[in-house]
Amino acid sequence: MSLHRFTWHRFAAVVRKEFIQMRRDRMTFGMMVGIPFLQLILFGFAINTDPHTLPTVVVANDTSPMARSLVGAMRASEYFDLTRPGPQTDAEARQALKRGRVQFILTIPEHFGRDLVQGIRPALLLEADASDPMAIGNAVSALRGIMDQAWERDLQGPLDYLRRPPPPADLRVHRVFNPEGETVFNVVPGLIGVILTMTLILITALAITREKERGTMEHLLASPVRPLEVMTGKIVPYIVVGYIQIVIVLLAARFIFQVPMVGSIPLLLILAPLFMACNLAVGITFSTIARNQLQAVQMSFFFFLPSILLSGFMFPYRGMPEWAQAVGALLPLTHFLPIVRGILLKGNGLPEVLPHVWALLVFLAVILSIGLKRYRQTLD
Amino acid sequence: MxxxxxxxxxxxxxxxxxxxxxxxxxxxxxxxxxxxxxxxxxxxxxxxxxxxxxxxxxxxxxxxxxxxxxxxxxxxxxxxxxxxxxxxxxxxxxxxxxxxxxxxxxxxxxxxxxxxxxxxxxxxxxxxxxxxxxxxxxxxxxxxxxxxxxxxxxxxxxxxxxxxxxxxxxxxxxxxxxxxxxxxxxxxxxxxxxxxxxxxxxxxxxxxxxxxxxxxxxxxxxxxxxxxxxIRESRLCTWQVDGPGVAQIAGDLRRLPAVTQVAAFGTGLHVSGTDAAALERDTAPFHRAPWRWSRTDSGLEDVFIHLMQSVPDNATREKKKET
Structure with missing residues (x-):
């Protein structure tokens, strides 16, 4: 036995012990295999920084062959989804843009075909929801390309000269809600949601697990306190913490990043606790499943990863394939982002964000009932 | 409430x-x-x-x-x-x-x-x-x-x-x-x-x-x-054995049919059995110098160890079921 030098057999004993323990802790082992798998799927298949099939409404005030050629070419490009039953009037179209139902409104002016043929370069108006600048960039440049080719067949013979640059129509892009296309305006409000998700789930996931690890859980269970009292009692203090976080981010957004705040801050502060409660309920549910604090941390991370990637925080939600959007729709952050961005950037009121509020309420009810059920089984 | x-x-x-x-x-x-x-x-x-x-x-x-x-x-x-x-x-x-x-x-x-x-x-x-x-x-x-x-x-x-x-x-x-x-x-x-x-x-x-x-x-x-x-219900009868080297005879005593348990108590041994007469008869060969034998009251601990030995534990029971 060497007492002073590194020996292989002692080193090997530690390695061996670690492997045995790793095998026993199935959850940790599962996470080590599961997280790379999840990342492969999310980054490999779900995330797409070049979103296609963006819902678009065409307000056509002209039915000339030129206008139809343009719409046909747009459809063929697959950047624009023109199939959805669109709003009929201008006002309805604006409202759809505000609610985030459509990404673009393309207005084709009266006499578009006639003006184009006469070579006076009529203007096309493309209004884009630029609250997420990343989502629209490629589609807008694609539209310019489309315009170069859309009328190739129409402009033959005497009209051939129109095929030379500049293009025969003038595209005017109007970026609404974020005219300068500042990414930071999209990211900073979104951060409110991300920060709340990250900290609140983790803190509460540890809350009950810690009681279990320290043995204080048994004492709580043996007392007359009811499960709902424990769960809600553990949630409320962290809602206060969540508010402090929101205020910090809002102040930074306003004074450091100069994010425009069009909507009602009180409305945001009224709706925020609902989102916080969703995350806290997730955390508490995790903590009833996890056997130790390490597992609680791992489960939080496992939830956090898709939340940040599939919610539309980091990558455009519409850029993802449908299955990924469906998964994303199950996450509370996906519904909170349109609320916070809608209120701050678009000046949305309660009616516009109501569908997302409902989604959060349903999520909260489901997760709380799972958590309560799990809590009851803690010992039995 | x-x-x-x-x-x-x-x-x-x-x-x-x-x-x-x-x-x-x-x-x-x-x-x-x-x-x-x-x-x-x-x-x-x-x-x-x-x-x-x-x-x-x-x-x-x-x-x-x-x-x-x-x-x-x-x-x-x-x-x-x-x-x-x-x-x-x-x-x-x-x-x-x-x-x-x-x-x-x-x-x-x-x-x-x-x-x-x-x-x-x-x-x-x-x-x-x-x-x-x-x-x-x-x-x-x-x-x-x-x-x-x-x-x-x-x-x-x-x-x-x-x-x-x-x-x-x-x-x-x-x-x-x-x-x-x-x-x-x-x-x-x-x-x-x-x-x-x-x-x-x-x-x-x-x-x-x-x-x-x-x-x-x-x-x-x-x-x-x-x-x-x-203690009374267990009808356990216990001898205290002292003397040099008693630890060495513990194994021999344990093998005797009337002895249900042998436990070390300080420097001596407690030798117990449920049949007093048989216990005395079986241990007779060891009742000699240098060891000193004396009757003692069975303690709770003797009784509990005795009880514990009388039931096979779960693990052995399950093994028996398997075979």
Missing amino acids: GLAGVRAVSALAPVIDVQGVTKRFDDRTVVDRVDLRVERGEIYGFLGPNGSGKTTFIRMLCGLLTPDAGSGTCLGFDLLREQREIRLHVGYMTQRFSLYDDLTVRENLDFVGRLYDVPRRNEMVDEELVELGLTTRQHQLAGTLSGGWKQRLALSACLLHRPRLLLLDEPTAGVDPQARRDFWEKIHDLATKGLTVLISTHYMDEAERCHRLAYLAYGHLLTHGTADDI
């Missing part, structure tokens, strides 16, 4: 009266058809080897676990249907220190007082602090207390809501002798005031301080009664 759930129970009715209580975890029967009756004001000792189902049984009594079979009452409340009422009137002290390390002594007691909706909470906490000599330490974090003080605090927390039954699960494990003695004085004091105490322990000296005892092994209640009853 408060006292709303108190049910008038005659002073003569047993505090714990359960029959056939059974608990299974998956396929393993941890507590198997246990009957138990504990009278008011009694200190009832609950003994048995590790993993014998003591903790599980206690958890069923205080409503933490639901028995799979069996019936009965605890404090006059139905064991299966009135768990919430039982919880209100039971003080349960767990094996591990189960209060908050990062709260002070006083904050811990205050929290428990609020959970149980104790009337005049501040006064009660003050009283409890004085009673257990914790007043000077009330603002110390519970995590920084030594083992003995933690145990006192845990006991205080159990008593704050004035329970009528105390369930103590190995309360003195890892506590020094002085603290243990103080603890038992307190328990006896409480019992004379009418509190009923069920206490599980591994210490024989503690078992002897109980009014009555029950011995649980591998889920079965093997015996119960006063310490004297249990």
Whole structure:
């Protein structure tokens, strides 16, 4: 036995012990295999920084062959989804843009075909929801390309000269809600949601697990306190913490990043606790499943990863394939982002964000009932 | 809540009266058809080897676990249907220190007082602090207390809501002798005031301080009664053997058919068997110098070790089933 030098057999004993323990802790082992798998799927298949099939409404005030050629070419490009039953009037179209139902409104002016043929370069108006600048960039440049080719067949013979640059129509892009296309305006409000998700789930996931690890859980269970009292009692203090976080981010957004705040801050502060409660309920549910604090941390991370990637925080939600959007729709952050961005950037009121509020309420009810059920089984 | 759930129970009715209580975890029967009756004001000792189902049984009594079979009452409340009422009137002290390390002594007691909706909470906490000599330490974090003080605090927390039954699960494990003695004085004091105490322990000296005892092994209640009853019923006969090199003959003695157990006691041995005549006959060849043999009373420990050896443990039983 060497007492002073590194020996292989002692080193090997530690390695061996670690492997045995790793095998026993199935959850940790599962996470080590599961997280790379999840990342492969999310980054490999779900995330797409070049979103296609963006819902678009065409307000056509002209039915000339030129206008139809343009719409046909747009459809063929697959950047624009023109199939959805669109709003009929201008006002309805604006409202759809505000609610985030459509990404673009393309207005084709009266006499578009006639003006184009006469070579006076009529203007096309493309209004884009630029609250997420990343989502629209490629589609807008694609539209310019489309315009170069859309009328190739129409402009033959005497009209051939129109095929030379500049293009025969003038595209005017109007970026609404974020005219300068500042990414930071999209990211900073979104951060409110991300920060709340990250900290609140983790803190509460540890809350009950810690009681279990320290043995204080048994004492709580043996007392007359009811499960709902424990769960809600553990949630409320962290809602206060969540508010402090929101205020910090809002102040930074306003004074450091100069994010425009069009909507009602009180409305945001009224709706925020609902989102916080969703995350806290997730955390508490995790903590009833996890056997130790390490597992609680791992489960939080496992939830956090898709939340940040599939919610539309980091990558455009519409850029993802449908299955990924469906998964994303199950996450509370996906519904909170349109609320916070809608209120701050678009000046949305309660009616516009109501569908997302409902989604959060349903999520909260489901997760709380799972958590309560799990809590009851803690010992039995 | 408060006292709303108190049910008038005659002073003569047993505090714990359960029959056939059974608990299974998956396929393993941890507590198997246990009957138990504990009278008011009694200190009832609950003994048995590790993993014998003591903790599980206690958890069923205080409503933490639901028995799979069996019936009965605890404090006059139905064991299966009135768990919430039982919880209100039971003080349960767990094996591990189960209060908050990062709260002070006083904050811990205050929290428990609020959970149980104790009337005049501040006064009660003050009283409890004085009673257990914790007043000077009330603002110390519970995590920084030594083992003995933690145990006192845990006991205080159990008593704050004035329970009528105390369930103590190995309360003195890892506590020094002085603290243990103080603890038992307190328990006896409480019992004379009418509190009923069920206490599980591994210490024989503690078992002897109980009014009555029950011995649980591998889920079965093997015996119960006063310490004297249990020793008498076992009909165990014990010899004390002293002298140089007695340890060497322990193996030989163990092989004798009439000898059920040989245990080291200090420098000597305790040799026991259930048939006194056969024991004397079989050990006769060893009744010679340099060893000194003398008849001695069987102690509780002799009896319990004897009981434990008479039942195969779960693991061996399951192995037998497999083969």
